[in-house]
Amino acid sequence: MSHVVYGCLMAVDRDHVLRSAAALLTRKSTATMDEVAKAAGISRATLHRHFAGRDALVLALEALCIAECETALDAARLDDGPAHDAVRRLVREIEPAAGLLAFLYTESQLFEGDAQNKGWTRIDDRVATLFRRGQAAGEFRIDLTPAWLTEALYGLLASGAWAVSEGRVAGKDFTHMIAELLLGGAVRREES
Amino acid sequence: MSHVVYGCLMAVDRDHVLRSAAALLTRKSTATMDEVAKAAGISRATLHRHFAGRDALVLALEALCIAECETALDAARLDDGPAHDAVRRLVREIEPAAGLLAFLYTESQLFEGDAQNKGWTRIDDRVATLFRRGQAAGEFRIDLTPAWLTEALYGLLASGAWAVSEGRVAGKDFTHMIAELLLGGAVRREES
């Protein structure tokens, strides 16, 4: 049954192509289908066989990113323990997806009727719920809305991903920089 | 001497076109030259008479943004008083340019040899110097590098501008949300 093997190979290739595209578009968001194909080591024709067009590719990248974010959200166990530790876990888990997230975050400024809107909303809600929980527990200040904290997290992830990719900050500091700034801010505090 | 009047009119129009373009590109970063022209209430031909092409337009927008940022930096008096108050003043003063800054911040991910690089570097340096001053004064924590704090400021300004333009956060909270998150973080603290 060749189509089983075929299906398997397709899946592997599709995933590889998707990850190559993510890596490239993270660095150059305006990359051509041709450049994406070359980056994946395949021809443009084959790229088109996997993804009907650029829209389909971006859509698939959205689906991938949403899946990775959900995985990170699960792995971070947002409901366990103090909210600030959950935030640290979340940043750590979501780091591998930060570049792709940054690409889609800016790209999606244009999407009117986003087909993946439901997926993004789910993620937004889970993150916002974490911040709300922290506020309810008295851990987080209440003058910053959960919506803004969520938005700020995305912004910091994007900034961090770009800053790392351009060598302005060290990659190993990514998690610490983002989580600690988001949690504690720039001001030095006496209490640990 | 018609060319004096002419020169004056040119300057006025050019500025108006530039600001219309900034407002449009803030919302839709892929807007066409035609859309930019319509947004400014002029024809594409006239737009081309003012700006040789899209590159020239973006370059002029960079120059405008740099100028506005420098003005904001001056107005914020970064060397006066506590660094954290200087940061608050800076965020307040730079708010009007935040949208344009967000556009150029993402757009410039592509610019290799940025003609305005010197201008951006100057701004980066002034902001980083502020954070360094705060660290030296013991106000700011030293585990977050000035470069990262600068980058984070840009990221938060961009997030804030988008969140406001899409109605996810209230425009009147812009300054407070950004400055207080950047300074104090999400964690509630006892000390004022």
Add this chain to the structure above:
DNA sequence: ACCACATGAGACATCTTTGTCTCAGCACGG
């Protein structure tokens, strides 16, 4: 009234990207 000059409208060629198609090569299983 005349003239200079900026403007708007539109035609036009060009360039880039995209999407589709064909064809030959090649690997893989039967």
Add this chain to the structure above:
DNA sequence: CCGTGCTGAGACAAAGATGTCTCATGTGGT
């Protein structure tokens, strides 16, 4: 050894954006 079917290379047209050009129009100063 022989097909099946995926792949790469390339040709092709279509679409969108850009840059340039011309011409008619209107406005403002002389």
